[in-house]
Amino acid sequence: MRLQLSPELEAFREEMRTFFTTQVPQEIRDTVAAHRHVSKEQYVETQRVLNAAGLAVPHWPIEWGGRDWTPLQRHIWREEMQLANVPEPLAFNTSMIGPVLAAFGNREQKERFLAKTANLDIWWCQGFSEPDAGSDLASLRTTAVRDGDDWVVNGQKTWTTLGQHADWIFCLVRTDPTAEKKQRGISLLVFPMDSPGVTLRPIELVDGGFEVNEVFFEDVRVPAENLIGEENRGWDYAKFLLGNERVGIARIGSTKRMLAQAKEHAREITVDGRSLAEDPHMAARIAEVENELVALELTALRVVANSADGKPHPASSVLKLRGSELQQAATELLLDIAGPLSLASFADDGSDIPDWARVTTPHYLNYRKVSIYGGSNEVQRTIIAGSILGL
Amino acid sequence: MSSVNFDYDSEQNDLREAVRGLLARAYADSEQRRTVVKADPGFDEKTWSRLAEMGLLGLPFAEEDGGMGAGPVEVAIVAEEIGRVLAPEPFIETVVLAGGLVAAVGTAEQRAEILGGIAEGTTIAIFAHAEPGTRWSSTAAGVTATQNGDGWTLTGVKEPVPSGARADVLVVSAVVDGGTGLFLVQGDAEGLTRTGYRTHDGTRAAHVRFDSTPAVALDTGDQTAAIERTLAEARIAYGHEAIGAMDTALRTTAEYLKTRKQFGVTLNKFQALTFRAADMYVSLELARSTALWASMVQEAGGDVVSAADRARLQVSRASRHIGKEAIQLHGGIGVTAEYSVGHYTSRLTAIDHLLGDGDWALARLAGTVADHETVDPLGAPYAPGGGVASA
Numbered sequence: 001m002r003l004q005l006s007p008e009l010e011a012f013r014e015e016m017r018t019f020f021t022t023q024v025p026q027e028i029r030d031t032v033a034a035h036r037h038v039s040k041e042q043y044v045e046t047q048r049v050l051n052a053a054g055l056a057v058p059h060w061p062i063e064w065g066g067r068d069w070t071p072l073q074r075h076i077w078r079e080e081m082q083l084a085n086v087p088e089p090l091a092f093n094t095s096m097i098g099p100v101l102a103a104f105g106n107r108e109q110k111e112r113f114l115a116k117t118a119n120l121d122i123w124w125c126q127g128f129s130e131p132d133a134g135s136d137l138a139s140l141r142t143t144a145v146r147d148g149d150d151w152v153v154n155g156q157k158t159w160t161t162l163g164q165h166a167d168w169i170f171c172l173v174r175t176d177p178t179a180e181k182k183q184r185g186i187s188l189l190v191f192p193m194d195s196p197g198v199t200l201r202p203i204e205l206v207d208g209g210f211e212v213n214e215v216f217f218e219d220v221r222v223p224a225e226n227l228i229g230e231e232n233r234g235w236d237y238a239k240f241l242l243g244n245e246r247v248g249i250a251r252i253g254s255t256k257r258m259l260a261q262a263k264e265h266a267r268e269i270t271v272d273g274r275s276l277a278e279d280p281h282m283a284a285r286i287a288e289v290e291n292e293l294v295a296l297e298l299t300a301l302r303v304v305a306n307s308a309d310g311k312p313h314p315a316s317s318v319l320k321l322r323g324s325e326l327q328q329a330a331t332e333l334l335l336d337i338a339g340p341l342s343l344a345s346f347a348d349d350g351s352d353i354p355d356w357a358r359v360t361t362p363h364y365l366n367y368r369k370v371s372i373y374g375g376s377n378e379v380q381r382t383i384i385a386g387s388i389l390g391l
Numbered sequence: 392m393s394s395v396n397f398d399y400d401s402e403q404n405d406l407r408e409a410v411r412g413l414l415a416r417a418y419a420d421s422e423q424r425r426t427v428v429k430a431d432p433g434f435d436e437k438t439w440s441r442l443a444e445m446g447l448l449g450l451p452f453a454e455e456d457g458g459m460g461a462g463p464v465e466v467a468i469v470a471e472e473i474g475r476v477l478a479p480e481p482f483i484e485t486v487v488l489a490g491g492l493v494a495a496v497g498t499a500e501q502r503a504e505i506l507g508g509i510a511e512g513t514t515i516a517i518f519a520h521a522e523p524g525t526r527w528s529s530t531a532a533g534v535t536a537t538q539n540g541d542g543w544t545l546t547g548v549k550e551p552v553p554s555g556a557r558a559d560v561l562v563v564s565a566v567v568d569g570g571t572g573l574f575l576v577q578g579d580a581e582g583l584t585r586t587g588y589r590t591h592d593g594t595r596a597a598h599v600r601f602d603s604t605p606a607v608a609l610d611t612g613d614q615t616a617a618i619e620r621t622l623a624e625a626r627i628a629y630g631h632e633a634i635g636a637m638d639t640a641l642r643t644t645a646e647y648l649k650t651r652k653q654f655g656v657t658l659n660k661f662q663a664l665t666f667r668a669a670d671m672y673v674s675l676e677l678a679r680s681t682a683l684w685a686s687m688v689q690e691a692g693g694d695v696v697s698a699a700d701r702a703r704l705q706v707s708r709a710s711r712h713i714g715k716e717a718i719q720l721h722g723g724i725g726v727t728a729e730y731s732v733g734h735y736t737s738r739l740t741a742i743d744h745l746l747g748d749g750d751w752a753l754a755r756l757a758g759t760v761a762d763h764e765t766v767d768p769l770g771a772p773y774a775p776g777g778g779v780a781s782a
């Protein structure tokens with residue numbers, strides 16, 4: 001057992017911290033810190049800055065821009081990025097389709113897509129969930145039927161995050177409706193979002209924002225060469241993709257930033273002549289979330305520092321579950337610190353209410369998503385009960 | 392092992408296996424423990440001797456004081472194994488608390504005599520500190536020390552004193568000019584009246600009255616800082632005992648869910664129950680990470696008092712959660728004396744109240760929450776020389 005990072009890793013951490021806080025434009029980091037909408041241009045600019053320094057896809061194979069880092073290095077990289085309010089490299093590109101292409105794509109597909117995917121020259125979106133296939137993803141019904149050299153795709157996807165910015169979609173489609181197990185007849189196709197027959201309809205969320213979409217396919221013709229891996233093996237690739245970077249989803253650095261903001265703003269609110277930060281109940285609430293976050297960070301370190309033979313550490317399953325709960329607890333804390341100020345969600349010029357307070361309710365409402373996406377917390381409990389406790 | 396990690400080395404693994412083996416023979420089932428705790432002194436003197444033979448009772452003491460010169464991680468390993476089978480031997484009380492204080496402030500002669508005796512298994516030393524009407528303080532109020540020529544006398548009451556009636560020697564905190572002093576009182580001293588009783592968890596405690604009782608000072612002057620530090624070390628050790636107990640409580644519960652049938656099926660068919668077991672696992676692993684970290688902070692010479700508060704809060708919350716759910720998921724059998732699981736809840740409840748519960752630790756953490764922007768568990772004040780200066 002050892003508490004400290006090695007001197008080499010301390011230096012690595014310092015290098016990451018310096019890079020993120022000096023090379024990524026301040027204006028972009030301020031946007032993230034303020035929980036404001038990050039534009040497509042800001043995502044692209046950031047990812048290109050990172051990619052140029054070899055920091056966009058360190059977890060990829062070296063041949064395609066990876067760095068051969070240890071899990072602990074990747075953890076430090078991600079945490080420092082979040083602590084510095086850097087928008088993370090687009091997950092659809094770097095954590096999802098990129099690693100799948102690198103592992104299962106053919107040579108031609110790798111050369112065609114991977115460099116552009118790392119540099120966000122191609123913006124990918126995810127065609128997985130459907131109206132009747134959420135947590136039960138394998139029930140998906142979008143079909144692809146072979147016709148000559150093409151697949152013809154029909155059906156509908158939903159919850160397609162930032163699909164409005166996307167150039168290409170990676171899409172799970174049913175290619176063998178007769179397969180005995182519903183998981184067996186699924187394939188993974190990629191195609192441009194401007195293909196004839198693709199229609200995108202934005203879904204307005206409860207916070208007033210637009211980040212997810214419905215995508216409709218009507219006789220979309222996809223060249224056969226756009227099949228990734230083998231026909232009817234798409235479920236394996238989907239599992240590989242969703243199991244990728246389970247650790248990163250805890251978002252500890254990001255929640256730390258929110259707690260620091262909570263402390264700062266609690267000092268700015270006066271209750272009966274006293275700062276809210278001095279209210280013992282509020283101080284205890286902040287301290288309790290902070291302690292739970294310490295416990296989560298230590299658990300994440302325990303997982304990434306574990307040397308055991310490449311098998312996932314059992315405790316890794318608590319990271320998504322608890323990480324999402326703590327992100328939500330932090331947004332709730334900020335909301336409650338804003339109190340009545342939180343009502344001014346859509347105030348514009350002419351309001352005296354500070355910007356941080358205006359975004360608290362949309363942020364809180366928006367973050368209900370984090371315990372739903374990436375395998376809902378109920379799915380996580382099912383995994384823990386089944387594969388760890390043997391229930 | 393050059394960087395942060397939570398893994399035991401091979402010697403530590405050997406120690407764990409040896410302790411587990413010894414205690415598994417002593418407490419093969421809960422019936423054996425019930426028999427032992429029924430009769431005074433509430434633990435098995437033979438098991439105590441075996442612990443001494445294995446060197447465990449002198450584990451953290453310096454070799455020149457008759458100990459093994461091991462560190463807090465080794466102590467934590469023993470404590471966890473004690474918790475796993477609810478061994479009632481007063482290991483933490485004697486070795487960590489009373490022994491820890493003598494090691495910290497005793498003279499060479501006192502250390503050789505008391506610590507040597509503890510290590511050999513011939514001296515049960517107990518810290519008499521709690522007083523009726525106060526809670527979890529580092530200072531004394533109800534027992535007063537008076538200088539009497541070369542010696543001292545003590546007057547007042549300590550209660551509850553764990554294993555107080557069995558102790559061969561008491562380490563007593565008492566009011567002196569300018570603070571709280573520490574004194575040694577022999578079990579057969581004049582003016583010492585001890586009334587022992589059984590506690591709910593099967594162990595023993597005592598009402599201890601001092602009536603101009605002769606005592607020897609451990610050191611002169613105020614010892615509050617030494618007491619605070621030793622209490623913190625004991626809180627960490629109790630945290631590990633609680634982890635061991637929670638681990639067994641969860642395993643026992645999961646096993647019960649797999650075998651107990653109702654409505655024609657085993658209970659693990661009910662998601663309402665398996666999800667609750669999954670949440671118990673989450674609580675346990677977060678607490679385990681925090682307890683392991685606190686031991687590493689102690690070993691590294693970091694701020695052990697703050698680390699102990701963090702571990703205390705996390706372990707307390709987990710203990711309440713797991714203790715209550717373990718009984719509820721069992722149903723009626725969980726509250727019977729014949730079945731094991733209720734005893735685990737009882738012991739977890741006792742640990743929670745020995746040196747400070749979760750709300751107590753939270754209040755302390757809340758008092759300092761505004762002093763830092765974020766917490767870096769690998770940096771200051773926890774890891775001397777570790778961490779990057781806060782941005």
